[in-house]
Amino acid sequence: MRNLNISIIALLESHLKNRRNFLQILSSAIVSGHFSADPFVSSKLLLHSLSDADDDDDEAALAFSKALFFHTQNPNIFAWNFMFKAYSRSSSPQESLALYNLMRRRDSPLFPDNYSFPFLLKACGRCLFPQKGQELHCLSFKLGFELDVFVQNGLISMYSLCGLMEEARRVFNLLPVFVRDVVSWNSVLSGYLQCERNEDALKVFVEMMEDGSVRPDQVTFVGVLTACARIGFLDLGRKIHGLVLGSGLELDVFLGSSLIDMYAKCGKMEDARKVFDGISDRNVVCWTSMIVGYAQSDSFKEAIELFREMQLHGVEADAATVASVISACGNLGALSHGRWVHSYSERWGSLMSLSVKNSLIDMYAKCGDIERALQIFHELSNRDVISWTAMITGLALNGESSRALHLFSQMAMSRDVMPNEVTFLGVLSACSHGGFVELGFVYFNAMPQSYKLTPRIEHYGCMVDLLGRANLLIEAEKFIREMPIQPDTVIWRSLLFACKTHQNMELAEFAAKKIEELKPRRSGVHVLLSNVYASASRWKDVNKLRRDMASA
Structure with missing residues (x-):
């Protein structure tokens, strides 16, 4: 019988490349009852049945493998681990934990081994089940895996994914230096990055270099460069670039893209x-990293040109690329280019993601084609906060305040999506351009009271602009004095512009003085004040100010 089973396995393995033939032969073998009582042979077949599921998260392949698994009598831990692994990588990681619970409740329960724990812990992390992870942590300790680097790395990663960095760090600290490997260090570093604790991530890298027992790898460098990009740490980013070149690591797409992103976010x-x-x-x-870098650094023309170059090289764009180029077209006011990218996206249906459609709304609004923007907005089957915000802001920018x-x-009545701080910038801008002073204060006060949002300096700037446009200059100055945060030059410049429009010389001089006190690098305050004097035909003051500028 065993020889027959092995012969059929050989036949199956010869048809691995033809998935249809493989499944037909396997199904016939299962129905005939050849394999259900042989755990070794069943595990071998399970391995082959999972090959597609591992690579593609194929739900049909996973379902077939699960059926094969449950057809096996008394599967060994090897077979259970295959299932844990497959589901921990799939879109249904909770199935790994359900199978684990089933394994433990059997009449002859099995204990997980050191191969089981990493997959189960990965599932806990992806499902954000820290309680189950802690249960597995205790069990791993009881089973004597406290020095198993794979199990301990799985624990670090699980706690990190669940946002419990103190627990992750405690596991790492208890791991002896001679046991830690580069994955241990990378897991802690990545955890801090995920929790937006960028400085702590850099400290881990410094510790790693000072420890010297493990050399950083590609994943380490990518993580450190990500932290440098987020906090604008150019000097360290350059040093990491030097380390990469000196380490002998190939400058592949991952390292290269991380370096591009770091330099771009640091303005280089x-x-x-x-x-x-x-x-x-x-x-x-x-290509996308470079295009996004150009777009985010306001080099919109370069972003569009690089996208054209990308097409000439035959590289197919993805949704992130297209969204960035469309954004660049909007900021540049290049409507014809934007329409061309829109047509390109529609030719490739997969590119018409929500992020691309949101970018199209923003682009058409900024280019003045508000009706086209509205058409795209109303055609959306699902709208997120960015969709609503782009459309509200677009209407405000085009004078459609009401x-x-x-x-x-x-949006507020639908309750499907809650507005964020950026949404309220669009709302307050609409109030400002429409002259809706009282309504502006209603929305401004609703931020903390109804939506638990703290107004930022930009929101206060909108309110000063609102009051200034309405010629409520005394109220605007009083509003600035009562702000709970320090007003910046943008706030005072807004008041100064309003004073110019309504020719309030005394308050204009006061605002100019406040700008000078903040000592900005290039405020242009004297030029602004000179224009204020000129608008009121106070030529003596204009000449005096120009003499002061010349002698400065």
């Missing part, structure tokens, strides 16, 4: 471009 687009040009085998990730506020009312 020339350095970012040098890295980009130095990557020999560029894929869509590299329609913008009406749309916000629809």
Whole structure:
């Protein structure tokens, strides 16, 4: 019987590349009852049946493998681990934990081994089940796996994914130095990054370098560069670049894209471009990183040109690429280019994601085609906060204040999506451009009272602009004095512009003095004040101010 089973296994393995034939032969073998009583053979078949599921998260392949698994009599831990692994990587990681519970409740329960724990802990982390993870942590200790690096790394990763960095760090600290490997360090570093604790992530890297027992790898460098990009730590980013070059690691798409992103976020687009040009085998990730870098640094023309170059190289764009280029077109006011990218996206249906459609709404609104923006907005089957915000802000920018506020009312009544701070910037801008002073204060006060949102300096700036446009200059100055946060030059410049419009010289001089006290690098305050004097035909003051500027 065993020889027959082995013969059928050989037949199955010869048909692995033809999935249809493989499944037909396997199904016939299962129905005939050849394998259910042989755990070794069943495990072998299970391994082959899971090959597609591992690679593609194929739900049909997983379902077939699960059926095969339950057809096996008394599966061994090897077979259970196959199922834990497959589901921990799938879109249904909770199934790994359900299978684990089933394994423990059997008449002859099995204990997980050191291969089981990493998969089960990964499932706990992805499902955000820290309680189950802690239960597995205790069991791993009882089973004597406290020095098993794979189990301990799984614990660090699980706690990190659940946002419990103190627990993750405690596991790491209890792991002897001679047991820790590069994955241990990377797990802690990645955990801090996930929790937006970028400085702590950099401290872990410094510890790792000082420890010296483990060399950083590609994952380490990518993590550190991500932290540098987020906090604008250019000096360390350059040092990491040097370490990468000196380590002998290939500058592949992952490292290259991370370096591009770091330099771009630190405002060094020339350095970012040098890295980009130095990557020999560029894929869509590299191109997108460079295009996004240009778009985020206000180099919109360069972003569009690079997208055209990307097409000439035959690289297919993804949704992130297209969204960034569309955003660049909107900021540049390049409507014809935006329409071209829109047509390109529609030719590739997979590119018309929600993020791309949101970018299209924003682009058409900024280019003045508000009706096209509204058409795309109303055609959306699902709208997120960015969709609503882009449309509300677009209407406000195009002088459609009443329609913008009406749309916000629809958003509030739907309760499907809650507005955020950026949404309220659009709402307050609509109030400002429409002259709705009282309504502006209603929305401003609703932020903390109804939506638990704390107004930022930009929201206070909108309110000063609102009062200034309405010629309520004394009220605007009083509002600034009573702000709970320090007003910046933008606030005072807004008041100064309003004073110019309504020719309030005394308050204009006061606002100019406040700008000077903040000592901005390039305020242009004297030029602004000179224009205020000129608008009131106070030429003596204009000449005096110009003499002061010349002698400064």
